[in-house]
Amino acid sequence: MQLSLVGINHRTAPVAIREKAAIRTGKLDDSLSRLGRYVDHGIILSTCNRTEVYTTDGDGRRNEEGSLDFLKTHLETSDTDLSQYTYILKDKEAVAHLFQTTCGLDSMIIGEYEVLGQVGQALESAERIKMTNLPLRQLFQGAIRTGRRVREETGISKNALSVSSVAVDMATRVVGDLAKCRMLVIGAGEAGRLVAKAAKDRGVASILIASRTQERAAMLTEALGGTPISLGNLAGEMHTCDIIVTCADAPHWIVSADHVAAAMKLRSGSPMVIIDIAVPRNVEPAVAEIDNVYLYNIDGLIQISDQNHQQREGEIEKAVEIIMNEIAEFNAWWQMLEVRPVVSALMKKAEEIRRAQLDKTLKKLGSLSEEDHKSLEAMTKSIVTKILREPVRYLKANGDSNGSAEMVRELFRLPGEKPK
Numbered sequence: 001m002q003l004s005l006v007g008i009n010h011r012t013a014p015v016a017i018r019e020k021a022a023i024r025t026g027k028l029d030d031s032l033s034r035l036g037r038y039v040d041h042g043i044i045l046s047t048c049n050r051t052e053v054y055t056t057d058g059d060g061r062r063n064e065e066g067s068l069d070f071l072k073t074h075l076e077t078s079d080t081d082l083s084q085y086t087y088i089l090k091d092k093e094a095v096a097h098l099f100q101t102t103c104g105l106d107s108m109i110i111g112e113y114e115v116l117g118q119v120g121q122a123l124e125s126a127e128r129i130k131m132t133n134l135p136l137r138q139l140f141q142g143a144i145r146t147g148r149r150v151r152e153e154t155g156i157s158k159n160a161l162s163v164s165s166v167a168v169d170m171a172t173r174v175v176g177d178l179a180k181c182r183m184l185v186i187g188a189g190e191a192g193r194l195v196a197k198a199a200k201d202r203g204v205a206s207i208l209i210a211s212r213t214q215e216r217a218a219m220l221t222e223a224l225g226g227t228p229i230s231l232g233n234l235a236g237e238m239h240t241c242d243i244i245v246t247c248a249d250a251p252h253w254i255v256s257a258d259h260v261a262a263a264m265k266l267r268s269g270s271p272m273v274i275i276d277i278a279v280p281r282n283v284e285p286a287v288a289e290i291d292n293v294y295l296y297n298i299d300g301l302i303q304i305s306d307q308n309h310q311q312r313e314g315e316i317e318k319a320v321e322i323i324m325n326e327i328a329e330f331n332a333w334w335q336m337l338e339v340r341p342v343v344s345a346l347m348k349k350a351e352e353i354r355r356a357q358l359d360k361t362l363k364k365l366g367s368l369s370e371e372d373h374k375s376l377e378a379m380t381k382s383i384v385t386k387i388l389r390e391p392v393r394y395l396k397a398n399g400d401s402n403g404s405a406e407m408v409r410e411l412f413r414l415p416g417e418k419p420k
């Protein structure tokens with residue numbers, strides 16, 4: 001059995017590529033059904049930092065090719081174009097990657113909480129579409145348990161930053177003082193809520209929240225203060241804002257260069273900072289060329305996230321220790337899973353031989369005392385156990401990584417097939 005991971009993430013691909021690979025939460029089930037045309041079992045993890053496909057089954061190579069074909073079709077691109085952005089990890093490396101990712105160590109913002117929930121959603125969705133099998137389920141559950149442990153037992157997520165709060169920090173760096181600024185937040189989901197909260201905590205002068213569903217924006221402003229507006233009203237309000245943070249989960253641009261150019265004409269040369277943390281992006285990239293407009297996307301937050309990484313170095317070490325222990329436990333389980341059928345077949349065959357030989361001998365010996373009978377049973381059992389102890393220990397310790405389970409199956413002519 002092999003585990004394969006084929007992915008694209010914030011280290012290997014810019015947001016312009018990641019946004020094409022990103023699968024929005026509502027589309028995950030459909031995408032898993034499409035993945036099912038290429039592989040038997042798989043889980044897709046798609047966040048603003050990454051889109052990854054995890055697969056297990058007997059034939060790792062077929063799964064890798066299946067995952068790559070799925071991504072190629074999803075991105076509408078060729079093999080060559082895709083290969084420059086993808087990474088492929090196998091078995092223990094793939095396990096380690098998922099565990100680290102779930103603990104927030106592979107995120108742009110170290111220790112962020114969101115990825116833990118997203119890993120849970122990825123598993124739930126794959127269960128719903130019946131794309132999981134025992135190893136994948138165990139793998140993701142193990143990663144989620146480890147993610148929770150790391151957050152509870154280390155300070156990695158203490159006062160955790162989020163992409164949203166880093167976006168507000170970035171805006172503060174550019175404008176200097178939020179107390180003189182009016183901010184527009186586009187998107188009233190989780191990211192929008194975190195942006196609005198961070199802006200309020202840092203003393204923004206006033207805030208507008210725009211959402212496709214205006215009631216959702218109204219609920220947020222009720223809780224945090226500010227004014228709700230509809231997306232249709234953006235053009236009328238944009239020029240009044242010094243900072244715009246966009247975080248709507250739309251598959252298209254919401255803020256066009258024409259929108260911003262028109263707004264800037266009304267701002268008498270006053271600058272505007274736009275931070276687009278949505279993936280796919282909400283702001284047309286050409287906006288960056290408009291005078292006095294400072295446009296940043298999620299990749300532009302890297303500098304602040306690097307500082308956050310340095311500050312959490314000690315906690316990262318503690319997290320890594322927990323992760324290593326949990327990975328060792330999972331790997332031991334996985335190896336055991338691989339060799340379990342061979343070990344049971346071996347024990348069964350040995351017991352059958354012992355029983356048959358003992359019965360033959362007992363017949364020849366005629367009547368024996370109960371005590372002698374028990375002694376013969378115990379002695380033959382002990383011989384079998386002692387002979388098998390080392391081979392079984394070896395199989396449990398090494399799994400089938402070097403083909404030893406198959407070798408044992410052949411040597412002892414055991415029934416059954418290679419485990420899937």
Ligand SMILES: NC(=O)c1ccc[n+]([C@@H]2O[C@H](COP(=O)([O-])OP(=O)(O)OC[C@H]3O[C@@H](n4cnc5c(N)ncnc54)[C@H](OP(=O)(O)O)[C@@H]3O)[C@@H](O)[C@H]2O)c1
Nearest residue numbers: 048163187188189190191212213216247248249250278279
């Ligand atoms: N959550 C995070 O911490 C985080 C971190 C980094 C980046 N992001 C990015 O931020 C974006 C939003 O994430 P989220 O977690 O806040 O999602 P969410 O909780 O599902 O909220 C989605 C928001 O987007 C709006 N929306 C959805 N489809 C839309 C469309 N077609 N046109 C206009 N608005 C639409 C929703 O409006 P309705 O109320 O009408 O549905 C809602 O306001 C995503 O691109 C995500 O990658 C999020």
